[in-house]
Amino acid sequence: MSDCQHIKQSVIWKKITHYCAYQERCHQEVKQKLHQLGVYGQQAETCIACLIEENYLNEERFAMQFALGKFNINKWGKRKIASALQQKQISSYLIKKAIAQIDTDQYLKVLQKQMESKIAAGKDLSVPVLKQKIMSYFLQKGYEAECIEQIWNRIQDLQEE
Numbered sequence: 001m002s003d004c005q006h007i008k009q010s011v012i013w014k015k016i017t018h019y020c021a022y023q024e025r026c027h028q029e030v031k032q033k034l035h036q037l038g039v040y041g042q043q044a045e046t047c048i049a050c051l052i053e054e055n056y057l058n059e060e061r062f063a064m065q066f067a068l069g070k071f072n073i074n075k076w077g078k079r080k081i082a083s084a085l086q087q088k089q090i091s092s093y094l095i096k097k098a099i100a101q102i103d104t105d106q107y108l109k110v111l112q113k114q115m116e117s118k119i120a121a122g123k124d125l126s127v128p129v130l131k132q133k134i135m136s137y138f139l140q141k142g143y144e145a146e147c148i149e150q151i152w153n154r155i156q157d158l159q160e161e
Contacts, residue, residue: 004050012037016047020056024065026088030057060097063090067098075110078102080142111143112151119155 034044051057070076138148
């Protein structure tokens, strides 16, 4: 009996396939879950190989969904998304591919909408203080300084008209 067939007959297989089917997972998350279930070393690697073979586990699919989800739902910038994917040990090729799927126009529109909201909330602050707070906030959200500056200038130009 092959290693995959042996693993597929175990209770662990049922638990780990359910874990992977619930939402996209990266290899690191699956390995961590296997360790929680008491599976280590070669057995864990074999289990991961079987999950890949059965298409339960696909890091490209994970990276794509992770990037879009963090952008659309959490409104994260590209730098924060890339950093989070690096922490999950995703390859730089897949990180670049996942980041590239984010539409640039949509990215800037989301940044502008969020920035307009932040500016409205801080209308009692002086312009230099407000700009510093805006820059800090959006850098922390993972947006690039050039994009933040570009949108800030665009909003300021619109307000002056």
